Amino acid sequence: MKTASKIYTGLVMLFLFAPIAILLVFSFNASKSLSVFSGFSLHWYSELLRDSETLSAVRNTLVLAVSAALISTVMGTAAAVGIHKLKNRYLRAAMDSVTNIPMINPDIITGISLMLMFVFVGRLFGAATSLNFATMLIAHITFCLPYVILQVLPKLQQMDKSLPEAAMDLGCTPMRAFLKVEVPEIMPGIVTGLIMAFTLSLDDFVISYFTAGNGFQTLPIRIYNMTKKTVTPKMYALATIIFFVILFLLLLSNLTDADTVQAVRTAREKKRARKNA
Amino acid sequence: MKKKSSGSLALVQRLALAPYSVWAVLFIVVPLIFVAYYAFTDLDFHFTTDNITRFFTATSVISDEAGEREVHTYVLIFLRSLKLAAISTVICLLFGYPFAYLISKASARTQSVLITLIMIPMWMNFLIRTYAWMTILQDTGLLNGLLDALGLGRIHIIGTESAVVIGMVYDYFPYMILPIYSVMAKMDVKLIEAARDLGCNPAGVLRRVIWPLSLPGVISGVTMVLIPSISTFYISQKLGNGKFYLIGDAIEGQYVANNLHFAAAIAFILMVILLFGMAFMQRFANKRAAV
Numbered sequence: 001m002k003t004a005s006k007i008y009t010g011l012v013m014l015f016l017f018a019p020i021a022i023l024l025v026f027s028f029n030a031s032k033s034l035s036v037f038s039g040f041s042l043h044w045y046s047e048l049l050r051d052s053e054t055l056s057a058v059r060n061t062l063v064l065a066v067s068a069a070l071i072s073t074v075m076g077t078a079a080a081v082g083i084h085k086l087k088n089r090y091l092r093a094a095m096d097s098v099t100n101i102p103m104i105n106p107d108i109i110t111g112i113s114l115m116l117m118f119v120f121v122g123r124l125f126g127a128a129t130s131l132n133f134a135t136m137l138i139a140h141i142t143f144c145l146p147y148v149i150l151q152v153l154p155k156l157q158q159m160d161k162s163l164p165e166a167a168m169d170l171g172c173t174p175m176r177a178f179l180k181v182e183v184p185e186i187m188p189g190i191v192t193g194l195i196m197a198f199t200l201s202l203d204d205f206v207i208s209y210f211t212a213g214n215g216f217q218t219l220p221i222r223i224y225n226m227t228k229k230t231v232t233p234k235m236y237a238l239a240t241i242i243f244f245v246i247l248f249l250l251l252l253s254n255l256t257d258a259d260t261v262q263a264v265r266t267a268r269e270k271k272r273a274r275k276n277a
Numbered sequence: 278m279k280k281k282s283s284g285s286l287a288l289v290q291r292l293a294l295a296p297y298s299v300w301a302v303l304f305i306v307v308p309l310i311f312v313a314y315y316a317f318t319d320l321d322f323h324f325t326t327d328n329i330t331r332f333f334t335a336t337s338v339i340s341d342e343a344g345e346r347e348v349h350t351y352v353l354i355f356l357r358s359l360k361l362a363a364i365s366t367v368i369c370l371l372f373g374y375p376f377a378y379l380i381s382k383a384s385a386r387t388q389s390v391l392i393t394l395i396m397i398p399m400w401m402n403f404l405i406r407t408y409a410w411m412t413i414l415q416d417t418g419l420l421n422g423l424l425d426a427l428g429l430g431r432i433h434i435i436g437t438e439s440a441v442v443i444g445m446v447y448d449y450f451p452y453m454i455l456p457i458y459s460v461m462a463k464m465d466v467k468l469i470e471a472a473r474d475l476g477c478n479p480a481g482v483l484r485r486v487i488w489p490l491s492l493p494g495v496i497s498g499v500t501m502v503l504i505p506s507i508s509t510f511y512i513s514q515k516l517g518n519g520k521f522y523l524i525g526d527a528i529e530g531q532y533v534a535n536n537l538h539f540a541a542a543i544a545f546i547l548m549v550i551l552l553f554g555m556a557f558m559q560r561f562a563n564k565r566a567a568v
Contacts, residue, residue: 112532113312
């Protein structure tokens, strides 16, 4: 890269990472100040570990994200298989536009719309509060589904159609052919979809805010409640931990991605070698 | 045998779509109908257009440097949201477009490193990102400390529209870079070389080859920045000190106050406007593509 490009890249990175760096540094501050660094200390981390409300929020978030990611991955993968097989042009178009809705709509509208329905249905059954873990789980599955489908669908389109047919000609039942032949072929898409669903669910604040009941607090909602009052560096300690977890997850997904790319490449080379021989 | 088994496979595959179809209708389509239903009914669920009319006619008195005046509250809030979101989107495009181009020109290894770096802040919770800026921009914050140390004098920025714009740009900047980059990375270098060989100057290459080819990425980048900026409700509360109500704040405020019908009406109007805006942009894109 030329010098000018390097300087520009540096400035963009400074803009992107300076605020995060500041959070990281001040999470180790000995005093409560968020602008004067008065010495290194792990005080806020031990404080964080004693904050039972935040810890239970972490647990809630993980339970919710794992459930939402697993359910939306299974349902979304099945849906992608079905959508892939749809012959009717209009049905296909209808399916595609419905799938696009949660991605295009602002989060606040997705959140409000689900909340209104939950409240209305809850009132029909005479419930005083109808928002709870279940409504939140439904909301999270709903906004994760399109991302899973969009990850799996291209892999199905790239797959050789004759593979499952060959398996069945050789005596596989349809279900076995699907599980043994199709699923391994589309696995990279399923895994990426799962990771995306998991991170989206972990990170979501707006939709959770509208669909959460009073009793159930996820980490983003906990952060929201923390920042409503004056914030102590305890939240910075939390942000720092989140940052390193995300860094780890991103590196992991990059590695698996590189692995699949590598695997495809070696397979292709082997094929070519066989052809030449 | 073959026919039978592939027939039942087709059935299994069609059935695979069933749970999602039911789910999509129940939790994507029906909730949107509920927004319209709440927007057009009163507390007893009788039909009314009052909520919609209220959005366009409700007034309040504000006083600023220009003196006291009566304004249409929600129309003003909507126009302000549109203005701040548009400014943020333009800034993201101005700085993001050249950056996306730079990345696409780098070596494959540098490309993947830079893209990962851009994605890291994106996965940080936006509440934390916004809050970080609040501590920087505060009157007693780091920025003013730095300016003081340099002997430049303090500036008051928190609670102004500029602070809100900074927050929006920071939070959504990666969403502008990534789609433009992915289009540019796939761009055929031969087209640019051909234009150059045929005597096109660099500005001409940019205007007549690179820009038109990157337009799909620009359009999805603009949508991905504009829509969350218009509808945000946290950035304005934290960086605008609650002085700059945006349309998202209005919806959230009505939700907190338990005025669900009016909250639905604002959401409904926002949805309709965004729908028209997007249809317009799509037509613009198609027309440009046709040319």
